[in-house]
Amino acid sequence: MNPVLRHHRPSSWIFVLLICLGAASCGTIRRDAAPKAPPPTSPNVVIIFADDLGYADVGCYGAQAIKTPNIDRLAREGVRFTDFYVAQPVCSSSRAALLTGCYPNRIGIHGALGPSSKNGIHPDEITLGELCKSKGYRTALYGKWHLGHHPPFLPTRHGFDDFYGIPYSNDMWPYHPESPKAWVDLPTIEDETAIGFNTDQKRFTTDFTNRAVKFIEDTAGKSPFFVYLAHPMPHVPLHVSRKFQGTSSGLYGDVIQEIDWSVGQVLAALSRTGVDKETLVIFTSDNGPWLSYGNHAGSTGPLREGKGTTFEGGIRVPCVMRWPGKIPRNRVCREPTITLDIFPTVAGLIDATLPAHPIDGKDIWPLMQGKKGATSPHQALFFYYHRGELQGMRSGRWKLHFPHKYRSMEGREMGRDGVPGKYDYSQAVGLALFDLIDDVGEKKDLSGEYPEVVKKLQGFANEMRGRIGDTRLEVNGTEVRPAGEK
Numbered sequence: 001m002n003p004v005l006r007h008h009r010p011s012s013w014i015f016v017l018l019i020c021l022g023a024a025s026c027g028t029i030r031r032d033a034a035p036k037a038p039p040p041t042s043p044n045v046v047i048i049f050a051d052d053l054g055y056a057d058v059g060c061y062g063a064q065a066i067k068t069p070n071i072d073r074l075a076r077e078g079v080r081f082t083d084f085y086v087a088q089p090v091c092s093s094s095r096a097a098l099l100t101g102c103y104p105n106r107i108g109i110h111g112a113l114g115p116s117s118k119n120g121i122h123p124d125e126i127t128l129g130e131l132c133k134s135k136g137y138r139t140a141l142y143g144k145w146h147l148g149h150h151p152p153f154l155p156t157r158h159g160f161d162d163f164y165g166i167p168y169s170n171d172m173w174p175y176h177p178e179s180p181k182a183w184v185d186l187p188t189i190e191d192e193t194a195i196g197f198n199t200d201q202k203r204f205t206t207d208f209t210n211r212a213v214k215f216i217e218d219t220a221g222k223s224p225f226f227v228y229l230a231h232p233m234p235h236v237p238l239h240v241s242r243k244f245q246g247t248s249s250g251l252y253g254d255v256i257q258e259i260d261w262s263v264g265q266v267l268a269a270l271s272r273t274g275v276d277k278e279t280l281v282i283f284t285s286d287n288g289p290w291l292s293y294g295n296h297a298g299s300t301g302p303l304r305e306g307k308g309t310t311f312e313g314g315i316r317v318p319c320v321m322r323w324p325g326k327i328p329r330n331r332v333c334r335e336p337t338i339t340l341d342i343f344p345t346v347a348g349l350i351d352a353t354l355p356a357h358p359i360d361g362k363d364i365w366p367l368m369q370g371k372k373g374a375t376s377p378h379q380a381l382f383f384y385y386h387r388g389e390l391q392g393m394r395s396g397r398w399k400l401h402f403p404h405k406y407r408s409m410e411g412r413e414m415g416r417d418g419v420p421g422k423y424d425y426s427q428a429v430g431l432a433l434f435d436l437i438d439d440v441g442e443k444k445d446l447s448g449e450y451p452e453v454v455k456k457l458q459g460f461a462n463e464m465r466g467r468i469g470d471t472r473l474e475v476n477g478t479e480v481r482p483a484g485e486k
Contacts, residue, residue: 120148129159
């Protein structure tokens with residue numbers, strides 16, 4: 001076992017172990033290369049990434065009982081995306097896509113890595129941290145990493161100058177409601193050193209926010225910066241600081257309102273340090289809500305199902321972006337976009353060279369700035385995998401599901417107060433075509449009425465299967481790269 005993550009009880013003396021720093025070359029961006037000065041127009045970049053946030057959990061997406069004035073401000077002063085997606089509806093895969101611009105299947109990251117996992121992000125993959133560092137940026141990650149907990153996979157080996165947070169999900173600890181004996185103690189890590197175990201999670205949102213604010217205050221005006229603030233919440237178990245307890249109609253709402261406070265603190269720091277107009281801020285989530293947790297889960301609004309499925313409720317998430325003077329105020333973008341697109345878009349904005357290896361994202365800056373006539377740069381748009389199985393795809397208004405089983409809480413007893421309900425894993429969908437403009441809830445199968453659309457989309461899907469595979473059809477992709485191995 002990684003000595004940093006050795007079993008340790010909270011009553012024991014804090015176990016601290018320094019791990020020797022190391023670096024490995026990768027792709028076309030060398031970690032030891034001298035950085036070049038960024039162009040004058042290059043923005044600072046802040047990405048605030050929630051965990052298991054529902055599509056309808058913030059005010060600008062329809063929430064009423066939960067108040068999110070700061071996230072709503074981002075939408076009012078920037079652009080709100082109505083059709084924004086994640087690459088997979090599960091933690092590690094989704095984060096791999098955000099940070100590399102690649103479908104997680106392409107780079108060998110599947111599901112949610114845990115304390116027993118021996119793999120993580122490969123040293124040859126290029127992260128947003130490394131991309132920004134290649135242009136002289138200072139970089140920091142505060143919160144949840146989840147791309148491997150062994151030393152070669154930690155953020156400091158993959159482009160982040162500063163890391164303070166947890167290596168995987170906050171429920172992977174000895175207080176799990178269903179299987180507490182299955183988990184070792186959850187470490188809190190500073191760079192590459194475990195500084196505590198089973199930390200009081202009521203501290204998480206505020207602690208990670210305060211670190212991000214301090215980094216901005218220390219760096220603004222001295223160097224361009226990239227901050228990745230990856231909140232562990234509202235992934236269960238839910239915890240909130242005392243200052244937000246009882247501020248909404250329930251614990252889940254309290255947690256969201258503290259995350260909204262976090263957004264406000266970041267915006268205040270940007271303004272206070274004079275870099276507000278030089279900073280692109282992106283707020284989004286890693287996937288939809290964990291519905292089995294009932295009153296400890298979010299809402300998908302009109303969308304079908306939730307986390308762990310490739311229906312809209314699992315993969316469509318809130319996303320708002322703000323860059324004063326560059327992104328027009330109060331815009332709504334209805335073109336489909338995806339987290340994969342953030343990597344190449346940032347590369348274009350900071351004039352960084354893209355990796356030599358294939359990536360899947362596209363530059364969506366024309367959509368962000370509201371350029372007249374701008375449309376999604378994806379031909380076939382998006383392919384929805386669950387682990388290695390291609391379960392669906394979207395092209396324009398159309399979404400095609402391929403036959404697969406899925407989990408559902410429909411007709412089941414929901415969980416309550418941190419204890420989950422039981423999913424029905426016997427549900428299945430056949431080859432089904434939905435019109436997401438008229439039927440966002442994916443209720444009416446139109447495959448019989450539009451066979452030509454089905455055939456066209458199947459052709460796109462077969463091309464993608466040839467590139468990155470499909471376990472259901474036992475197709476091995478020709479462009480798949482391996483994950484890192486311990």
